[in-house]
Amino acid sequence: MATLGATKKHKVTIVGSGNWGTTMAKLVAENVKAHPTLYEETVQMWVFEEEVTIPTTSRHYAPGSSLANKPQKLSQLINTVHENIKYLPNITLPPNVIANPDLPDSCKNSTILVFVLPHQFIPRVCDQLVGKIVPYARAISCTKGVDVSESGIKLLSESIGMRLNIYCGALSGANIASEIAQEKYSETTVAYDPPPMDSRNPTPKGSPTSSQVDLISPSKAVPSARSARLKALPSEYPPLSHENVRKLFHRPYFHVRMVSDVAGVSLGGALKNIVALAAGFVDGLGWGDNAKAAVMRVGILEMVAFGKAFFADSVHTSTFTEESCGVADVVTSCMGGRNFRCAKMAIERGESVFEIEKKELNGQKLQGTSTAYEVNGFLKSQGMEADFPLFTAVYSKHILEGNVKPEQIPDLIERKD
Numbered sequence: 001m002a003t004l005g006a007t008k009k010h011k012v013t014i015v016g017s018g019n020w021g022t023t024m025a026k027l028v029a030e031n032v033k034a035h036p037t038l039y040e041e042t043v044q045m046w047v048f049e050e051e052v053t054i055p056t057t058s059r060h061y062a063p064g065s066s067l068a069n070k071p072q073k074l075s076q077l078i079n080t081v082h083e084n085i086k087y088l089p090n091i092t093l094p095p096n097v098i099a100n101p102d103l104p105d106s107c108k109n110s111t112i113l114v115f116v117l118p119h120q121f122i123p124r125v126c127d128q129l130v131g132k133i134v135p136y137a138r139a140i141s142c143t144k145g146v147d148v149s150e151s152g153i154k155l156l157s158e159s160i161g162m163r164l165n166i167y168c169g170a171l172s173g174a175n176i177a178s179e180i181a182q183e184k185y186s187e188t189t190v191a192y193d194p195p196p197m198d199s200r201n202p203t204p205k206g207s208p209t210s211s212q213v214d215l216i217s218p219s220k221a222v223p224s225a226r227s228a229r230l231k232a233l234p235s236e237y238p239p240l241s242h243e244n245v246r247k248l249f250h251r252p253y254f255h256v257r258m259v260s261d262v263a264g265v266s267l268g269g270a271l272k273n274i275v276a277l278a279a280g281f282v283d284g285l286g287w288g289d290n291a292k293a294a295v296m297r298v299g300i301l302e303m304v305a306f307g308k309a310f311f312a313d314s315v316h317t318s319t320f321t322e323e324s325c326g327v328a329d330v331v332t333s334c335m336g337g338r339n340f341r342c343a344k345m346a347i348e349r350g351e352s353v354f355e356i357e358k359k360e361l362n363g364q365k366l367q368g369t370s371t372a373y374e375v376n377g378f379l380k381s382q383g384m385e386a387d388f389p390l391f392t393a394v395y396s397k398h399i400l401e402g403n404v405k406p407e408q409i410p411d412l413i414e415r416k417d
């Protein structure tokens with residue numbers, strides 16, 4: 001897409017700086033540098049500030065220095081050594097990543113906000129940004145989870161969009177962050193359904209009209225959520241077409257497929273974390289690959305069924321089967337994801353997943369446990385727990401602590417018809 005007439009460039013902020021957040025900052029910073037007509041050269045990365053001490057195993061540990069063994073602010077350390085030694089150790093960040101602990105300041109005048117936070121922190125972070133961002137900003141949610149409240153279930157993209165009155169797409173895929181940070185090949189799916197006023201493309205045949213698209217419309221699952229009117233992206237900025245959004249994320253080692261199914265992409269990433277816990281439980285019992293495959297098969301069916309039941313108007317089933325954010329993410333997460341690894345360790349050591357998370361993840365957060373809890377609460381409210389036996393079994397075992405033993409999973413997920 002040509003940038004003819006554009007006099008401004010997009011400013012990008014990564015909202016989050018964990019394992020995936022820092023990896024995102026790295027690859028986006030590489031891309032803004034590669035596309036200087038579209039994007040400003042520096043990328044802000046909001047850091048939830050904490051004090052860290054450089055571990056003796058770090059390449060930045062200098063025994064005699066005044067900073068050795070002294071707690072330092074994580075944001076300052078990142079800007080000094082160009083590494084997030086706590087959440088993404090041993091990976092050098094490009095110098096155009098600027099760590100910033102001040103949330104509104106990090107997002108000031110940014111036209112693109114990339115949300116990469118554990119999902120439980122999204123509401124509070126968004127609330128702090130209300131009125132502090134440009135009204136025509138656009139967001140992409142890279143977070144995996146859902147937002148369940150008394151009013152129903154929302155995708156995180158919906159939740160971010162509604163809280164901030166902006167458009168929000170989603171990025172999700174078979175994406176173990178540490179592999180991507182090391183520039184090992186992987187694929188991802190970016191769902192971005194740009195309003196025609198952003199893309200400045202002639203509206204393709206069969207597409208919704210401008211007046212339909214410039215509303216943030218909640219899915220049917222949230223009947224009471226409000227709709228908000230989007231503010232057009234000023235014409236001084238390059239259009240946010242699929243092509244230009246792709247340029248922000250695509251790297252030679254990180255291949256992006258653009259789609260329009262925001263609901264499918266968001267749901268796949270959220271629900272696969274429940275499946276990964278189940279895979280960890282059966283692996284922890286020493287049951288081997290066949291058991292894991294059985295759990296994955298049932299989990300994928302429940303993911304599709306969940307989309308059809310609660311997001312029927314928006315989800316395309318093919319997103320789960322054809323794109324990286326569906327089956328491929330289930331596979332990688334059930335082989336090496338944190339949810340899988342912690343669930344497996346929990347069974348092997350006879351401890352709860354929560355204890356393992358605290359002991360083993362050094363501040364990183366699991367999303368499967370809270371998602372299992374939230375999805376179960378929603379299913380219960382719909383009287384549909386029995387329709388999702390795998391999601392229900394994971395919740396029963398690990399949130400209610402011992403109602404169900406992992407050995408019971410095969411019987412619980414067996415179809416009764």
Ligand SMILES: NC(=O)C1=CN([C@@H]2O[C@H](COP(=O)(O)OP(=O)(O)OC[C@H]3O[C@@H](n4cnc5c(N)ncnc54)[C@H](O)[C@@H]3O)[C@@H](O)[C@H]2O)C=CC1
Nearest residue numbers: 017018019020021048116117118121143144176177364365
């Ligand atoms: N790590 C991975 O391989 C991948 C992660 N994701 C998703 O990305 C999202 C973010 O995960 P990661 O970047 O891996 O984070 P992480 O789990 O590595 O780190 C936790 C982050 O939460 C922050 N934090 C702690 N307390 C906070 C608070 N009160 N308010 C705000 N932030 C707080 C910490 O500073 C840290 O940045 C999750 O939804 C995850 O499922 C998606 C794909 C890959």
Ligand SMILES: O=C(CO)COP(=O)(O)O
Nearest residue numbers: 173174175176337338339
């Ligand atoms: O989402 C992921 C891989 O795509 C990472 O999953 P975990 O959070 O379980 O590590």
